[in-house]
Amino acid sequence: MNSIxxxxxxxxxxxxxxVTLVAVSKTKPVSDLLEAYQxxxxxxxxxxxxxxxxxxxxxxxxxxxxxxGHVQTNKVxxxxxxxxxxxxxxxxxxxxxxxxxxxxxxxxINCLLQIKIAQEESKFGLDTTEAKSLLNSQxxxxxxxxxxxxxxxMATFTEDIxxxxxxxxxxxxxxxxxKTDHPTLKTLSIGMSGDYQLxxxxxxxxxxxxxxxxxxxxxxx
Numbered sequence: 001m002n003s004i005x006x007x008x009x010x011x012x013x014x015x016x017x018x019v020t021l022v023a024v025s026k027t028k029p030v031s032d033l034l035e036a037y038q039x040x041x042x043x044x045x046x047x048x049x050x051x052x053x054x055x056x057x058x059x060x061x062x063x064x065x066x067x068x069g070h071v072q073t074n075k076v077x078x079x080x081x082x083x084x085x086x087x088x089x090x091x092x093x094x095x096x097x098x099x100x101x102x103x104x105x106x107x108x109i110n111c112l113l114q115i116k117i118a119q120e121e122s123k124f125g126l127d128t129t130e131a132k133s134l135l136n137s138q139x140x141x142x143x144x145x146x147x148x149x150x151x152x153x154m155a156t157f158t159e160d161i162x163x164x165x166x167x168x169x170x171x172x173x174x175x176x177x178x179k180t181d182h183p184t185l186k187t188l189s190i191g192m193s194g195d196y197q198l199x200x201x202x203x204x205x206x207x208x209x210x211x212x213x214x215x216x217x218x219x220x221x
Contacts (some may be wrong), residue, residue: 002041002063002107003035004032004036004039004214005035005036005038005039005215006021007212007213007214008036008040008041008119008213009039009208010037011209011212013215014197015200015207018202018205019186019200019205019206019207020043020044020206020207021041021043021206021207021209022044022045022066022189022206022207022208022209023036023041023044023045023077023209023210023213023214024046024047024068024208024209024210024213024214025042025044025045025046025055025136025210025214026045026046026048026051026069026210027051027052028214030058030059032214033055033059033210034127035061035062035069036213036214037059037060040196041060041213042046042063042064043064043066043078043084043177044063044064044065044066044091045047045067045068045087045208045210046065046066046067046068046069046071047067047068047069047070048069049070049071049075049078049079050075050078052065052067052079052083053078053082054077056082057123058064059117063081063087064084064085064089064160064196065079065083065084065218066084066085066086066208067079067083067085067087067088068087068088068152068208069088069123070088071088071089071094073085073093073097076094076097076098077101077104080098080101080102080104080105080107080109081105081107083144084110084155085109085110085111085149085172085187086098086107086109086110086111086112087112087114087152087189088112088114088124088125089111089112089113089114089148089206090113090114090124090126092134092137092139092140095111095134095140095143095146096139096143097207098111098146099143099144099145100170101142102145102146102204103131103145107145108145108146109145109146109147109149110146110147110149110187111146111147111148111149112148112149112150112151112152112189113150114126114132114150114151114152114153115127115128115131115151115152115153115154115171115174116153117153117154117167117171118153118154118155118156118157118167119156119163120157125153125154127216128174131151131174131178132165132178133175134148135148135181135182135212145221146160148182148184148185149184149185149186149187149207150175150185150186150187150188150189150206151171151174151185151188151189152189152190152192153167153168153171153190154192155167155168155188155190155195155199158192161198164195164198165177165198165201165202167190168190168198168199168203168204169187169200169202170189172190172202172203172204175188175203176203179200184194186205187205187206188203188204188206189205189207189208190202190204190206190207191204191207191208192207192209192210193209193210193211193212194206196208196209
């Protein structure tokens with residue numbers, strides 16, 4: 001068993017400088033996160049707001065917290081005081097709520113639009129048309145305390161490398177196309193433990209890696 005520090009070192013060797021590594025720490029105890037923190041990791045991703053908030057309270061305050069799970073509107077207020085980036089934004093309603101809570105906390109919150117690239121029904125996300133209309137919407141442009149900084153996508157859970165490549169390329173193409181008119185789009189968050197190298201080849205600027213850093217997921221605490 002490698003230590004968390006060892007795992008991080010190995011992974012960093014495979015990731016270009018300009019790509020942000022989000023350590024996906026969901027279900028992991030604070031002691032594991034602290035080990036990663038001691039090894040220099042400063043960006044952590046969680047998928048449950050309550051769990052993330054408990055960890056935020058206990059952890060050093062120079063950490064950038066990323067909410068990578070599906071977000072319910074009524075939970076936004078709990079993370080608004082500290083969250084850096086919300087990855088899975090897939091509706092105007094959610095953007096509106098994030099902006100409202102960000103104003104209350106006198107903060108600006110970064111948002112990534114979740115684009116549906118996978119074939120699976122279970123995956124959330126916007127299609128190309130919806131993403132474009134959100135970016136161009138006057139209402140969204142009027143939100144003062146959020147910044148749409150890019151896109152997030154999850155490939156189909158499959159062994160088929162070509163399919164994953166095609167899905168990554170489709171979101172990358174959309175990202176490149178829209179970047180011209182929307183200069184705030186700087187982040188393309190695609191790629192997880194199993195496919196992050198493919199994602200980096202496809203232009204990913206942010207990868208979300210959990211099990212390769214922390215070991216298999218803990219289902220019980």
